[in-house]
Amino acid sequence: MTFIRGLHNLHSPEQRAVVTIGSFDGVHLGHQAILQAVKVKAESLSLPSVVMIFEPQPQEFFSAEKAPARLMRLREKVETLQILGIDKVVCLQFNPALRRLTADQFVDQVLIKGLATRYLIVGDDFRFGCDRGGDFNMLQAAGQRHDFEVRDTGTLESLGQRVSSTLVRDVLRRSDFEQAEKLLGRPFTVKGRVVYGQQLGRKLGFPTANVQLNRYSAPIAGVFAVLTTIGEKTYQGAANVGIRPTVGGLVKPILEVHLLDFQGDLYGQRIEVEFKCKIRDEVKFTTIDSLVDNIRRDVNNIRAWFDRANKT
Numbered sequence: 076m077t078f079i080r081g082l083h084n085l086h087s088p089e090q091r092a093v094v095t096i097g098s099f100d101g102v103h104l105g106h107q108a109i110l111q112a113v114k115v116k117a118e119s120l121s122l123p124s125v126v127m128i129f130e131p132q133p134q135e136f137f138s139a140e141k142a143p144a145r146l147m148r149l150r151e152k153v154e155t156l157q158i159l160g161i162d163k164v165v166c167l168q169f170n171p172a173l174r175r176l177t178a179d180q181f182v183d184q185v186l187i188k189g190l191a192t193r194y195l196i197v198g199d200d201f202r203f204g205c206d207r208g209g210d211f212n213m214l215q216a217a218g219q220r221h222d223f224e225v226r227d228t229g230t231l232e233s234l235g236q237r238v239s240s241t242l243v244r245d246v247l248r249r250s251d252f253e254q255a256e257k258l259l260g261r262p263f264t265v266k267g268r269v270v271y272g273q274q275l276g277r278k279l280g281f282p283t284a285n286v287q288l289n290r291y292s293a294p295i296a297g298v299f300a301v302l303t304t305i306g307e308k309t310y311q312g313a314a315n316v317g318i319r320p321t322v323g324g325l326v327k328p329i330l331e332v333h334l335l336d337f338q339g340d341l342y343g344q345r346i347e348v349e350f351k352c353k354i355r356d357e358v359k360f361t362t363i364d365s366l367v368d369n370i371r372r373d374v375n376n377i378r379a380w381f382d383r384a385n386k387t
Contacts, residue, residue: 076157079165080130082173085189091223092163093117093194094186096127096201098134098240101146102155104260105231105238109196110159112228116194123162125190128152129169136169140291146240146247148289151266165190178209182217192223199227233258247294250353264349265330269341272331273322279363281313281370283331284341286348288316293328298354300377303332304347310334313370313377314348317357321366333370335378352380 079085093116099106110126117124130149135142147155149166156164167173167185176184181204186192195214203209211227218225231238238258246254247263255263267286277283284303293316301314314332318325332348354376360366 077163082167088191091191091193092123092125094125094190094192095196098132100240101243103243103258108231109228125163126161127165130166133169144292144294178204187221195225244294252350262349264347266347268345279367281333283333286330288328297356298373299350300352300380302349310337311381313374320359
């Protein structure tokens with residue numbers, strides 16, 4: 076798969092392409108249905124399949140810390156699109172310059188000159204260009220002038236609701252990981268590189284692998300039973316997602332994972348954390364001793380949960 080980052084790196088391609096555009100946060104089953112349609116059409120026309128995404132996501136650009144919690148990082152998104160067989164991912168930086176493009180300029184500079192679009196698949200509520208001036212009807216008219224077809228995406232439903240990133244966030248907010256897996260087509264995970272922290276967990280007797288989420292909010296919060304994969308091995312663990320209010324607090328949430336029955340140095344390694352069950356909310360304790368007592372209780376509860384789960 077080819078990954079292109081930045082409008083300035085879009086050059087007139089030798090081949091035309093079948094294109095879709097969106098945030099694709101979570102790459103859930105609704106997104107996967109769109110991607111499958113793109114792949115099928117691309118194969119029928121013997122053209123490459125192209126997904127255009129934005130970084131930051133448009134809602135993050137406009138709303139900053141008030142934007143909805145992101146379901147996956149850019150790297151995870153690109154890796155998932157590659158697994159699903161997309162030929163090319165184009166990531167445009169959503170910045171003031173891109174925001175100022177009119178709908179006509181977006182069609183000319185991005186869809187035609189940048190991507191050589193032959194066939195475009197987007198939602199019928201898709202809006203683009205400065206002040207969201209372009210819509211589906213405008214795209215269809217532009218397609219007639221510039222020789223590309225435009226098709227709208229269908230709606231995928233689950234339990235009578237449209238599958239969307241918003242629905243996935245709502246399900247995760249309830250810690251319904253079983254339903255989240257049904258909507259995503261895979262378990263909900265967080266991937267990232269282990270970074271150095273304050274090493275407070277080690278001092279308290281519960282060393283943790285820390286992964287920065289780099290966002291003002293996370294789709295989940297609290298203490299969880301997790302499975303953590305490192306290379307070819309998977310370990311049971313206790314994870315906290317939050318701002319650590321007892322020991323000073325953070326502005327942005329962090330993922331901390333204590334691996335059960337593990338010894339070793341994980342700094343710099345990439346891990347994948349699969350969330351299985353919520354144990355409790357994050358709480359501010361009055362003393363460090365009470366924090367340690369509760370961590371010990373959490374670990375025991377998580378061991379017991381895994382024991383029960385392995386017997387069913």
